[in-house]
Amino acid sequence: MRTMRGWFQDTTGGLPKIFWYLWAGTLINRLGSFVLVFLAIYLTLERGFSATQAGLVLGLWGVGGAIGTTVGGTLTDRWGRRPTLLTAHLGAATMMLALGFARPLWAVALGAFLLGTFAEAARPAFGAMMIDVVPEKDRLRAFSLNYWAINLGFACAAILAGLAAEVGYLLLFAVDAATTLATALIIFFRVGETRRASTTAARKGGPAPAGALRTILADRVFLGFVVLNLFSALVFLQHISMLPIAMGESGLSPATYGSVIALNGILIVAGQLFVPRLIRGRSRSHVLALAAVVMGVGFGLTAFAETAWFYGVTVLIWTLGEMLNSPSNATLIAELSPAALRGRYQGTFSLSWQVAGATAPVLGGLVREQSGNATLWLGCAAVGGLVAVAHLVSGPARERRATALRTTTAPLVPAVALDLPAPEAAEAAATAPAEPLPATRPSPATIGQ
Known part of the structure; x- marks a missing residue:
């Protein structure tokens, strides 16, 4: 028993509160992730679309996801983690319901494309926020815990989706939208912005460093x-x-x-x-x-x-x-x-x-x-x-x-991760050591090594 308690403490102990709010949001969201599991079946059996048409809809979901991750990554750095997450989740919940009510093929295809865009736009913001709040030494177990939550939720969703489909396929879309909205509410009420401004201009809302695409390509x-x-x-x-x-x-x-x-x-x-x-x-x-x-x-x-x-x-x-x-x-x-x-x-x-x-x-x-x-x-x-x-x-x-x-x-010290009242948090953020901007190109000493 003592060994089990020690393992549990080693696995879950010492992680910041914000991580657990994000973890809870992940679990709730995945518990309701019905639509993607049953979308192909819904399109072919319930709606009577051909396999080719169903493939087109799923392909547009993927195209929207590719655009969403790209746009979401840029917004995460320029606009902030929290507003990007909130916008992506609210947009995904809305499009989930819209897809459930869509009837013509063009409307279903457009709904799938927009749903993929909003749903995947949240991924870079979520990943960046996790890195912001979890110290480097704890990231391995933090990401493992989050991955565990994803699979627990998905395994339960596959079973629950089958039961919900017996009632009606619209229920799949409604429950999925509700759990996505619940995750947005957790972020809105319990999770603050975790991006730390690197310069005075950035603190005033300035853009992220120029040449970001050039940096990545190099x-x-x-x-x-x-x-x-x-x-x-x-x-x-x-x-x-x-x-x-x-x-x-x-x-x-x-x-x-x-x-x-x-x-x-x-x-x-x-x-x-x-x-x-x-x-x-x-x-x-x-x-x-x-x-x-x-x-x-x-x-x-x-x-x-x-x-x-x-x-x-x-x-x-x-x-x-x-x-x-x-x-x-x-x-x-x-x-x-x-x-x-x-x-x-x-x-x-x-x-x-x-x-x-x-x-x-x-x-x-x-x-x-x-x-x-x-x-x-x-x-x-x-x-x-x-x-x-x-x-x-x-x-x-x-x-x-x-x-x-x-x-x-320098290590990030987001004010929201300190669990301090607002005045003390603001002071801590103001006195934290400045974080140097990365070079617009990686260091020549490390390129291609």
Whole structure:
């Protein structure tokens, strides 16, 4: 009992209050994330759209998400984390209801596009706010806790969505909108702005440093990491598009696919909180390389699966890789993001997921059609191996870049994270050491290393 209590304290203790408000908002939002789970079924069975039309709607959702992450990252740095989050959540809740009431194809397509834009615009602001309020030493377990909440909420949502759909599909949209609005209310009442102004001009509402896009495009270390994440995501997202098709060709029902894929969420909920202690102090490059290999092996074994239990084993294997990958990815992106450009760096990283979401089904379908099912899954294994080697090769340069940013940037002390009354908080913010602006270009000493 004492050991369990100590583990619980090590896992959850000492994190700022704002983190727990954000964590609660994540859990509530994900508990109601019904629409994306059932959207394809709703469009084809309930609304009578063809598979091509449903694919168009889902594709526009992805296009909107790509735009949302880009715009959201810019607004996060220029406008602030809190107003960006509030606008994104309120817009998403509104568009969720609008999509539920939309009838013509053009209205459904437009609603999906705008919903994707608003929903994904929140991602960079949320990531930047988490980095703002959680000290570097606690970020690994903080991101693991947040990832655990995402999967707990999603696992419950998949079950609740099935029950809600029996009542009526409009209920899916209404509940999803309500939980999104609830998250906005938590942010409005309990979470203040966490961005710290870097200069006097910025404190007066001035723009973020000029040349932000130039800085990102010149940051080859960061962009290399984004590209590696893109390839990993292309493999990982095959479980949404090609895995159900493969299981169907094996004579397994959609219900069986649902049960098998549920193992992903169950394993993450059961084991994710133990991951920080497992990987603490280990080389992140080695952890990311191992994660890529494990995911590659899991997806590669799908080439030989024919029965439900075999498919279940493959899901459990690649889920272990996902569990290792997620917290290491999140902490590394936090350390590679210059403080004044955190929103845009978060947005650029999120963009890799949006691109993968739009292209993974197309590429997977083309490979299956041209070369066969086995080639697709064995190709996923090969990509995982190549990504692992790339992580080992590029890892030292990433760590040098993270060290350089740590030594040239004073730690953030957002007033809202101090839990002080307004006058004392204002004084603390005014007396906190100034945070230097990043150079408009990365240091020549660290470029390309």
